[in-house]
Amino acid sequence: MDLQNHHHNSLTIGMCLSEEQVIKTVMTRPKIGRGNRITGLITELYKVERHWQVTAILVLYGLPRLFTGSILAHEMMHAWLRLNGYTCLEPDVEEGICQVMAHMWLESETMAGSISSSSSSSSSSSKRRAKSEFEKKLGAYHKLLIEKNPSRVYGAGFRAAMAVVNRYGLRRTLEHIKRAEALP
Numbered sequence: 001m002d003l004q005n006h007h008h009n010s011l012t013i014g015m016c017l018s019e020e021q022v023i024k025t026v027m028t029r030p031k032i033g034r035g036n037r038i039t040g041l042i043t044e045l046y047k048v049e050r051h052w053q054v055t056a057i058l059v060l061y062g063l064p065r066l067f068t069g070s071i072l073a074h075e076m077m078h079a080w081l082r083l084n085g086y087t088c089l090e091p092d093v094e095e096g097i098c099q100v101m102a103h104m105w106l107e108s109e110t111m112a113g114s115i116s117s118s119s120s121s122s123s124s125s126s127k128r129r130a131k132s133e134f135e136k137k138l139g140a141y142h143k144l145l146i147e148k149n150p151s152r153v154y155g156a157g158f159r160a161a162m163a164v165v166n167r168y169g170l171r172r173t174l175e176h177i178k179r180a181e182a183l184p
């Protein structure tokens with residue numbers, strides 16, 4: 001995941017590493033000649049299996065909880081796509097759906113009543129409330145960054161994917177993308 005800064009350079013803040021494994025199974029069988037005599041061996045390619053393995057998810061260290069969480073949600077969506085056979089998506093479709101996941105995670109984290117579960121029992125309730133307000137605003141800010149991102153891949157990709165998810169739901173959208181390798 002890249003973050004566009006104000007100078008239009010980009011900074012990598014998260015990464016999902018994966019590799020494709022191709023397993024070829026070769027079969028050897030005897031070649032039968034005249035009089036049922038074995039005259040040699042036939043070696044042929046029996047089957048080719050391909051699958052993807054996710055080897056690592058990397059996230060830039062030291063960012064606020066909500067920012068780190070949204071990057072993880074984004075990268076985990078990449079991982080899920082790899083592991084479930086979505087391997088030929090256009091960058092704007094893939095990054096768009098990953099940004100939808102980051103946005104949905106932020107949404108769920110900043111919904112009323114969902115924050116402060118991680119606060120320790122020793123902190124006062126007013127402190128906790130202040131943290132909640134702060135996190136709510138920070139979450140809203142990160143959602144806005146995703147929504148207004150000017151990039152064609154991350155921004156326009158997100159807006160197109162979010163519109164479809166709002167209309168059909170995430171599950172149906174993903175099922176369609178699997179079949180068509182594009183948004184409906």
Ligand SMILES: [Zn+2]
Pocket residue numbers: 001002074078095098
């Ligand atoms: Zn990404």
